[in-house]
Amino acid sequence: MDKSYQPEEIERRIYERWEEQGYFAPRGDGAPYCIMIPPPNVTGTLHMGHAFQDTIMDALTRYHRMKGDRALWQPGMDHAGIATQMVVERLLNAEGKSKRDLGRDKFVERVWQWKEESGGQIEQQTRRLGASVDWTRDRFTMDEGLSEAVRKVFVDLYDEGLIYRGKRLVNWDPVLHTALSDLEVLSADEDGSLWHFRYPLVSGEGHMVVATTRPETMLGDSAVAVHPDDERYAHLIGQEVELPIVGRRIPIIADDYVDPAFGTGCVKITPAHDFNDYEIGKRHDLPIYNILTDDAALNDDVPESYRGLDRFVAREKIVEEFEGLGLLEKIEDYTIKTPRGDRSHAVVEPYLTDQWYVKIEPLAKPAIEAVETGRIRFVPENWSKTYFDWMYNIQDWCISRQLWWGHRIPAWYDAEGNIYVGHDEDDVRKKHGLAAGVALTQDDDVLDTWFSSALWPFSTLGWPEKTREVGEFYPGNVLVTGFDIIFFWVARMIMMGIKFMGDVPFHEVYIHGLIRDQDGQKMSKSKGNVLDPLDLIDGIDLESLVEKRTAGMMQDHLAPRIEKATRQHFPDGIDAHGCDALRMTFGALATNARDISFDLRRIGGYKNFCNKLWNAARYVLMNTESMGDGEFELSAADRWIRARFDATTREMHKHFATYRLDLAVQSVYEFTWHEFCDWYLELSKPVLQSDESTNAMRLGTQKTLIEVLESLLRLLHPIIPFVTEEIWEPVARRARIEGDTIMLRPYPEPSDNASDDEAVADIEWVQQFILGIRQIRGEMDISPGKALPVLLQHADDVDEQRIQRLRLLLQRVGRVDSVKILADGEQPPAAATALLGDMRLLVPMKGLIDVDAERARLDKQMDKVRADLARTTGKLGNENFVNNAPPAVVTQERERAVEFEKTISQLTEQLAKLDELA
RNA sequence: GGGCGAUUAGCUCAGGGGUAGAGCGCCACGUUGACAUCGUGGAGGUCGGUGGUUCGAAACCACCAUCGCCCA
Numbered sequence: 001m002d003k004s005y006q007p008e009e010i011e012r013r014i015y016e017r018w019e020e021q022g023y024f025a026p027r028g029d030g031a032p033y034c035i036m037i038p039p040p041n042v043t044g045t046l047h048m049g050h051a052f053q054d055t056i057m058d059a060l061t062r063y064h065r066m067k068g069d070r071a072l073w074q075p076g077m078d079h080a081g082i083a084t085q086m087v088v089e090r091l092l093n094a095e096g097k098s099k100r101d102l103g104r105d106k107f108v109e110r111v112w113q114w115k116e117e118s119g120g121q122i123e124q125q126t127r128r129l130g131a132s133v134d135w136t137r138d139r140f141t142m143d144e145g146l147s148e149a150v151r152k153v154f155v156d157l158y159d160e161g162l163i164y165r166g167k168r169l170v171n172w173d174p175v176l177h178t179a180l181s182d183l184e185v186l187s188a189d190e191d192g193s194l195w196h197f198r199y200p201l202v203s204g205e206g207h208m209v210v211a212t213t214r215p216e217t218m219l220g221d222s223a224v225a226v227h228p229d230d231e232r233y234a235h236l237i238g239q240e241v242e243l244p245i246v247g248r249r250i251p252i253i254a255d256d257y258v259d260p261a262f263g264t265g266c267v268k269i270t271p272a273h274d275f276n277d278y279e280i281g282k283r284h285d286l287p288i289y290n291i292l293t294d295d296a297a298l299n300d301d302v303p304e305s306y307r308g309l310d311r312f313v314a315r316e317k318i319v320e321e322f323e324g325l326g327l328l329e330k331i332e333d334y335t336i337k338t339p340r341g342d343r344s345h346a347v348v349e350p351y352l353t354d355q356w357y358v359k360i361e362p363l364a365k366p367a368i369e370a371v372e373t374g375r376i377r378f379v380p381e382n383w384s385k386t387y388f389d390w391m392y393n394i395q396d397w398c399i400s401r402q403l404w405w406g407h408r409i410p411a412w413y414d415a416e417g418n419i420y421v422g423h424d425e426d427d428v429r430k431k432h433g434l435a436a437g438v439a440l441t442q443d444d445d446v447l448d449t450w451f452s453s454a455l456w457p458f459s460t461l462g463w464p465e466k467t468r469e470v471g472e473f474y475p476g477n478v479l480v481t482g483f484d485i486i487f488f489w490v491a492r493m494i495m496m497g498i499k500f501m502g503d504v505p506f507h508e509v510y511i512h513g514l515i516r517d518q519d520g521q522k523m524s525k526s527k528g529n530v531l532d533p534l535d536l537i538d539g540i541d542l543e544s545l546v547e548k549r550t551a552g553m554m555q556d557h558l559a560p561r562i563e564k565a566t567r568q569h570f571p572d573g574i575d576a577h578g579c580d581a582l583r584m585t586f587g588a589l590a591t592n593a594r595d596i597s598f599d600l601r602r603i604g605g606y607k608n609f610c611n612k613l614w615n616a617a618r619y620v621l622m623n624t625e626s627m628g629d630g631e632f633e634l635s636a637a638d639r640w641i642r643a644r645f646d647a648t649t650r651e652m653h654k655h656f657a658t659y660r661l662d663l664a665v666q667s668v669y670e671f672t673w674h675e676f677c678d679w680y681l682e683l684s685k686p687v688l689q690s691d692e693s694t695n696a697m698r699l700g701t702q703k704t705l706i707e708v709l710e711s712l713l714r715l716l717h718p719i720i721p722f723v724t725e726e727i728w729e730p731v732a733r734r735a736r737i738e739g740d741t742i743m744l745r746p747y748p749e750p751s752d753n754a755s756d757d758e759a760v761a762d763i764e765w766v767q768q769f770i771l772g773i774r775q776i777r778g779e780m781d782i783s784p785g786k787a788l789p790v791l792l793q794h795a796d797d798v799d800e801q802r803i804q805r806l807r808l809l810l811q812r813v814g815r816v817d818s819v820k821i822l823a824d825g826e827q828p829p830a831a832a833t834a835l836l837g838d839m840r841l842l843v844p845m846k847g848l849i850d851v852d853a854e855r856a857r858l859d860k861q862m863d864k865v866r867a868d869l870a871r872t873t874g875k876l877g878n879e880n881f882v883n884n885a886p887p888a889v890v891t892q893e894r895e896r897a898v899e900f901e902k903t904i905s906q907l908t909e910q911l912a913k914l915d916e917l918a
Numbered sequence: 919g920g921g922c923g924a925u926u927a928g929c930u931c932a933g934g935g936g937u938a939g940a941g942c943g944c945c946a947c948g949u950u951g952a953c954a955u956c957g958u959g960g961a962g963g964u965c966g967g968u969g970g971u972u973c974g975a976a977a978c979c980a981c982c983a984u985c986g987c988c989c990a
Contacts, residue, residue, distance in 0.1 A: 004955065187990090337990085382922075386988075389921065393989085483988090518930085520986080588941080591932070594923065594987075599930050605941055608955045619952030662932070666940065681952070689951090777947095778959030784948055815950085868937065875936090880973035889936055889974090896937080 001621070001730075005614035007578030008538070011722045015127055018725075023743055024132045026070040026473075033069035034476040035061055036457050036506075037133060038489070039141065041080035042118040043087050046125045048515045048523060048598060049482065051533035055586040056512060056661060057480045058131050062718035063656050064477075065132070066747035072473050074460050075126070075133035077119055079142045081406040081449035082176065082184075082343045088114050088405075104404050111405045115140075128534055130579050130721045132743070137469075139460045141452040142407065149459035150407045150452050151423050153500060158411075158421040162359045163399070165411075165419060169278045170398055172351030173341040174296035178402035179355050181448060182395060183488055185339045185348050192336040194263065196329035197322055199224060199241040202249055208233070208241055209329050211263030213336045214273070215322075216314040219246055219302045222286035223269040228254035230265050244327055245303060245318070253284050272352050288352065296349050311349075356400040356409060356445070363495040364394050370494060370504050379510045379659050380592050383483060390487050397492075399448045406446030413441055454492035457505035474501055478508040478659075483594060486511070510659045513589075513596040518569075520597050528562025531574075536603060539576030542567065574600070580720035581607035587719050588669075590661035609669060610723045613716070616677050617727040620705045623688050624734055627706070632699035636766075636806065637683040639759030644675050645708050645715075650750045652715055661719070668716055676712065679767065681705075686812035693808075710735045711748045718747075765799075765836070766806050770814040772834025772841050777815075779857050780832060780850065787817035791828055791842040795821050799839050830917050833858065833910045835903060840910075845917075855914050862907045869900035 018024065026032070035057050040050055057073060065071035088111045089099055099107045119140070126133065139146060157163040170179040195215050198207040208224055221243055226233040233252070240249045257280055258267050271281025272290040281288060293299045298306045298314050306314050322328040339348045368391045370376045371384050378384040400409060412420045412428050415438075422428035425440055434440070452459070457476055461469040475497070481490060490509055497505030516522055517529040524530065528549045535545065546566050550559040584606035589596045634642075648671040655664035687693045687701040710731050717724040721743065728742040739745050773788065782788070790810075792799070803810070803819055810816050822828055822842075831842035832854045845851070875881050875893055882890055 001952095004953075386922070389989075487988095514987095589931085593931080597930065599942085601942055602930065604955085608953095611955045612953065615953035615956090617952080622952070666932070670940080677953085678957085685951095774958060775960095781947065781959095784958060785950060871937075875974075878973060882973080884973040885936075892936080 001618050005611045005723060007580065007722060008576065010726050011579050014722055014725050015130060018741065018743065019135065023741055024134045025136060026072045028068060028070055030068040030070050032472050033064040033071045034074065034473040035478055035480060036074045036460065036476050037076060038481050039076045039078035039456065040122055041083050042077050042115045043080055043083045044118055045121050046533065048531050048533055051129055052515050052586045053480060053512065054126065054129050054131050055583045056590055059587065059661060059718040060478065061132055062721060062743060063747060065743065066714065066745065068746065073133045074137060075135060076139035076460055077122060078453055079140065079406060079449060081401055081403050081446060084111060085403050085405040086343055099404065107404055125534060128537060128579060130583065145462065146452060146459045147407055149455050149463055150447065151410045152464050153455060153496065154410055155421055155423060157358065162362060163356060164359060165354060165356050167352060167354050169275055169350045169352055170355050171339065171348045172353065173344050173346055173348055174294065175344040175346040176341065177294050179353060179398055179400060180341055180348060181398050184342045186342050187337045187339045189335050190338040192334050194332040194334035195319060198327040198329055199243065202240040202242050208266045209264040210266045210268040212268055213334060215318045216311050217270040217273045218243065218268060218318065219306065220270045220272050220289040220291040221250055221268045222271055222281060222289060223250050223253045223284065225253050225255045225258050225267045225269050225280060226265060227258040227260040228256065230260040232265065244325055245321055255280050255283065273350050275350055290352050292349060292351060355398050358397040358399055360394050360396050363499055364391050366498045367391060367491060367494040370498060375507065376494065376504050377508050379508055383486065383511045387486055387491060391491060399451050400445040401448055403446050406449060407452055409443040409445050409447060411443040414438055450488050450492055453489055454496040457493055457497055458501050475503050476506040478510055479506045480510045480512065482514050483511050484514065513594045515596050515598050518597055518599045520595060526558060528558065528565060533582060535574050536577055536582050537579045540574050542570060542573040545570060545573055577603050577607040578610060580610050580723045584609060584665055584720055587661040587665040609673065610720060612673055612677060613723060614727065616681060617709060617731060619681055620709045621730055621734060624702045624706050627702045628699065630699065631696045632703055633696040634700040634704065635687060635697060636759045636762040637680060638700050638704040639756045640763035641676065641680040641704060641708055643756040643760055644671065645711060646750050649715060649748045665719060672712060676708065682813050683809055686808045690808055706731060706735045710737065713742060714745055715748050717742050762802060762806060765802055766809050768836050769810055769841065772836055773814045773816060776832045776834055776843050780853055784815065787815050788843050789818045790816050791831065791844065792819065792821045793828060793840040793842060795839045830913060835906055840906060851914055851917055855911065858907055858911055862904065865900050865903050869897065869904065872897045872900060
């Protein structure tokens with residue numbers, strides 16, 4: 001073995017072998033365990049969030065696979081309609097072409113080409129992360145099988161009346177020319193104005209003043225509304241105003257929606273271009289005047305001088321004209337919530353179009369119940385609140401998109417505009433008895449990308465065909481995802497799963513936090529703070545990193561700033577850390593927090609951990625070469641480390657069961673480094689190296705070294721699969737364990753044996769002894785190599801026995817040269833002191849120890865103990881405490897007080913001794 | 919406006935009614951036959967604020983402050 005762990009070559013080699021050997025496929029006859037990967041979009045490459053999520057899912061899958069479950073981690077990718085179409089359109093634009101130049105078929109072909117590239121990259125990245133997904137079952141949302149599932153669901157829902165076509169106001173993206181669902185629209189405060197317009201009363205008795213943030217929409221006004229209880233305007237209700245510029249007479253109506261305190265209390269009503277106004281229009285049966293085109297320019301239903309103008313140009317012109325007419329009352333600065341498309345970032349327009357909708361309420365009801373009744377559990381539990389809030393207020397889902405990339409809606413129209421829905425044209429003709437001569441054209445629109453994602457838990461398993469997998473792996477066990485897509489995805493999977501499979505798609509939803517940069521900022525290309533997980537694994541030099549972060553920017557002007565920040569944050573580029581170090585970092589970050597700041601400095605520690613493990617293995621292998629058979633004897637240290645391993649195993653099971661990978665990482669890190677390496681390996685050295693030990697003792701320790709290490713590797717494997725696999729092979733051979741791979745060996749189970757209290761107490765005593773000596777050594781600046789004589793005062797029988805049994809450990813590990821028990825009454829020489837229970841460890845000072853330094857050291861200890869004692873006596877002096885606290889707590893406090901007093905008297909005595917010397 | 923969350927060591931974060939924790943960073947010493955990607959010792963926090971509940975609060979409750987997210 002190399003002297004240090006070198007991950008690069010090892011990782012690739014091992015992953016290839018795992019995949020070739022088919023280890024990722026479900027196997028055995030254990031209980032099925034299934035996780036569906038949230039399919040990444042084929043829009044590029046995986047980011048830190050994916051890598052984080054993949055690590056969690058892989059750890060869970062490997063854990064369950066090792067526990068003997070028939071584990072399936074289903075991989076796949078999402079076609080991501082709008083997102084992918086935009087990426088490819090941008091590529092085309094860069095070539096000076098548009099999608100219209102290509103036409104629909106060629107364009108879609110081009111997107112498929114892109115999908116192959118991007119998908120290939122994503123798969124390679126997934127492999128580098130060590131993900132044990134079953135590649136043989138890889139799926140894509142636009143595969144034939146999954147498309148069939150989409151069509152069936154659409155047709156079934158339509159036939160049942162749960163999908164309908166309707167003319168409604170939608171969120172219209174005038175750049176992408178498509179409808180968006182509510183979820184795809186992001187609103188943010190932007191600076192704007194509030195314009196106050198005068199609308200003259202037809203009666204000629206003055207005017208009404210309406211306030212609006214959208215002047216241009218006045219061309220489509222159908223009414224002016226006031227609150228029914230608003231006395232200022234009560235007499236005007238039922239009268240009319242004349243709409244300036246347009247010249248249309250529109251009524252003054254009363255509606256509760258109007259807030260009399262806002263502006264003048266008069267509101268212009270534009271049913272075609274505002275969601276609230278649309279509702280009011282419906283209530284009052286107002287005419288709807290659509291004034292916009294698909295591009296959000298004004299259409300031909302407005303006065304001639306406005307036709308064809310962009311909405312924002314028209315706005316200025318309207319304001320000017322009002323001013324010219326003397327009808328502009330005033331303009332106020334005003335902050336408005338501006339809705340923008342989450343992909344195009346264009347200001348979205350409420351726009352009246354024909355769209356397809358899913359009637360959601362009948363689907364939402366059982367989905368709410370599933371969480372209420374606990375058939376689905378959110379982890380952390382809190383997220384169910386978010387889920388409920390949304391589900392109680394859910395709106396019908398607009399599922400049609402005016403895109404080219406996606407599942408074409410399986411609906412056909414005849415010349416009269418009649419709608420026929422079916423799996424394909426033949427099916428439609430058969431179903432409706434349409435002759436071959438009847439011309440049918442298919443709906444041009446495609447489905448919202450989340451429509452197919454909603455079917456993912458069963459479409460990937462082969463549904464609607466009755467495959468074995470559907471029976472076996474549906475429902476899945478847990479969905480691992482971020483809270484940002486609870487509405488987009490989680491809720492819709494639950495609805496569709498219950499509807500079409502008659503059961504929930506999974507029983508637990510583990511919601512993890514979102515990875516942000518070291519400052520808590522969301523990682524995004526335009527901020528230039530994205531990290532490629534592969535760069536953390538393989539490392540990258542500064543110039544390449546700068547190049548990577550600034551290439552292909554949508555906004556070139558940001559590049560210099562990004563370059564500067566990058567050079568500042570990563571002056572030396574990024575070191576290679578290996579996949580396991582990255583995975584362990586992600587594991588440690590998998591807390592319940594919703595935002596996770598990824599600080600590069602954390603990963604270094606886990607790289608060192610891998611190296612530590614590697615070297616521990618080297619030590620174990622070196623020292624077990626000559627391991628024979630025969631009689632063996634376990635020492636206290638052997639028994640102690642086995643007990644500690646057992647306890648750690650218990651913790652690991654608990655942490656996996658509760659999705660606390662952070663605590664799992666902490667437990668196993670602590671055990672590996674601080675118990676196994678720092679103590680046990682050190683304690684094993686005297687046994688292996690001393691002439692005093694017997695063959696049976698040596699063999700006992702050798703067996704313990706190899707057995708605990710082998711088990712430890714299995715304990716760690718779900719989190720750091722590569723290094724554990726690499727080490728496991730020689731270790732397992734040495735331990736005479738069969739098997740080609742650690743990943744199919746059983747996960748350690750805690751033993752049923754009672755914990756080995758005697759051995760634990762022995763070793764804890766040894767630790768206290770050695771720590772006492774080390775403390776003296778450290779603070780007295782005595783070289784670690786210098787062996788010290790130690791005298792013991794007040795040693796009781798137990799101490800004496802332990803000294804006999806454990807002397808070798810004290811001497812070798814504590815670097816103690818001799819241990820001598822002072823007889824009662826024997827006068828000790830001047831010495832530095834450490835306390836171990838009632839016993840006092842004395843290191844004679846002659847030539848070694850500075851009296852003042854020792855006094856300072858003891859004073860410090862004294863201060864601490866006195867403070868402790870004061871707190872304890874304070875408590876005990878409080879009648880309420882003694883009467884009300886649980887007896888065990890009171891007893892504990894009393895014992896503590898006795899301890900502290902004893903310690904104080906010992907320290908006092910020792911300080912007096914020092915004074916005698918001075 | 920409604921909802922949710924965060925505030926603990928210099929940094930990143932665990933914890934949780936009974937003596938404040940980890941990793942990283944920092945200081946000192948040290949090449950001890952696994953590991954200098956290391957070892958040993960050490961410094962460092964009145965747990966955001968104010969009230970309340972309690973024998974006891976960093977933890978539970980209320981309010982406030984600051985920051986953040988989601989929904990109108």
